[in-house]
Amino acid sequence: MxxxxxxxxxxxxxxxxxxxxxxxxxxxxxxxxxxxxxxxxxxxxxxxxxxSGSLKHRLARSLFLYGLCNGWIGPETTIIEASSGSTAVSEAYFARMLGLRFIAVMPRSTSAEKIAQIAFYGGESHFVDSPAEMYAESARLAEDLGGHYMDQFTYAERATDxxxxxxxxxxxxxxxxxxxxxxxxxxxxxxxxxxxxxxxxxxxxxxxxxxxxxxxxxxxxxxxxxxxxxxxxxxxxxxxxxxxxxxxxxxxxxxxxxxxxxxxxxxxxxxxxxxxxxxxxxxxxxxxxxxxxxxxxxxxxxxxxxxxxxxxxxxxxxxxxxxxxxxxxxxxxxxxxxxxxxxxxxxxxxxxxxxxxxx
Missing domain, CATH: 3.40.50.1100 (Rossmann fold)
Incomplete structure (x- = not known):
């Protein structure tokens, strides 16, 4: 962070x-x-x-603004998110807009179309075997890379006005x-x-x-x-x-x-x-x-x-x-x-x- x-x-x-x-x-x-x-x-x-093609566009915008205004995101910050796909697509869209590296931690079962859209926006996909593993793996990656774990599951309700x-x-x-x-x-x-x-x-x-x-x-x-x-x-x-x-x-x-x-x-x-x-x-x-x-x-x-x-x-x-x-x-x-x-x-x-x- x-x-x-x-x-x-x-x-x-x-x-x-x-x-x-x-x-x-x-x-x-x-x-x-x-x-x-x-x-x-x-x-x-x-x-x-x-x-970016889904309801999650609103959430991704709010999460980026929340992170920026809280001082959690800077010009060299790697953004990590746990997602089943759509939030990751939208966050990859905003990360590319700001010139930031983005990594999506997703289940292997995520549709190929969503994975391709994340890549289209310059994002990277990091896979886990089950949805329950996403949280810990996202936190680990953020710690290892000195990045920011967006954590939509915690901040979604408070990031939106x-x-x-x-x-x-x-x-x-x-x-x-x-x-x-x-x-x-x-x-x-x-x-x-x-x-x-x-x-x-x-x-x-x-x-x-x-x-x-x-x-x-x-x-x-x-x-x-x-x-x-x-x-x-x-x-x-x-x-x-x-x-x-x-x-x-x-x-x-x-x-x-x-x-x-x-x-x-x-x-x-x-x-x-x-x-x-x-x-x-x-x-x-x-x-x-x-x-x-x-x-x-x-x-x-x-x-x-x-x-x-x-x-x-x-x-x-x-x-x-x-x-x-x-x-x-x-x-x-x-x-x-x-x-x-x-x-x-x-x-x-x-x-x-x-x-x-x-x-």
Missing amino acids: NTHCPRTWVSTAIQIIEADFNRSSDTHLLRVPMPAVPGVELYLKDESTHP WRGNNNIAESIFSQMSHEEHPVPSWIVVGAGTGGTSATLGRYIRYRRLPTKLCLADPEASVFHRHLADRAVCTVSEPPSLIEGIGRPRCEPSFVPELIDRAFAVPDAASIAAARVLSRRIGRSCGGSTGTNLWAVAQIIGEMVQNGERGSVVTLLCDSGERYRSTHFDDAWLKSRGIDIGPAEQVMERFFETGTLSVA
Whole structure:
């Protein structure tokens, strides 16, 4: 960690990041056609259109600014991050912008497309066998290289200005202001670090809004289990195949008190939902977006059953193009014994009827 950062360099680095922000338009809020449920509107906040291609662009920008303003990052600092891919892609983008060396510590199972994007931005990939090994290995590398371990899992919730400053929450509610139901009944998100759910939950409370926050979590993740029983803080089973969300331990940035409800989503359902949604909107969606949609379908189904009207907002986290060799490859799924056919049928029926019928 660099504790002697030349102020002139830091000032210039912040200016470079802020200039990049000013060049980037806000991401679009897409309305998804739901003719089967005329009283309920579904919206997708399309985070795939950020310059580095995912929701994690916001987090990476905040983490770099946080590190710079805390005096942790200087002109010779090597940046190290533990990531399943998308945060690493975004941090590599900003590291290249500042002329800094970047190393991503990732599971070997990370998609080839993400690894290639990290390299495209000049980053290096350092692999571990399981997600649980990323933390210690990142800290070790930072110590050995005299670098800075970004540690998104600790700093995500505190690096973002959750009161405003065009964070994702403020953006969503601003874009919803002219819709039929401008204040969403529900916002549905996943959690990797927990930073996005913390930002949304805090903003909702700060603005005194009635919107409820739902967590869409992979079945193999610990977060939904921790919400049900605070004594459960880790899981030891094989990790989810859905990159970017779900963790084997409760991360420091995850704030469970801000979550109103959670759904555990099987990997096959996440991948099936991503494929169905991609076909429906003509825009490729990654697996974590499918996880969100599976939870959204259950929320909307209940709203229909109860005769409720309103809007539901979720995130299109990144593009399915990052998963062409995995989630969108039938041979890859078959090699892992994953049959998404039944879940695809269930999701198609949801769009046709407005209800999610899960056996």
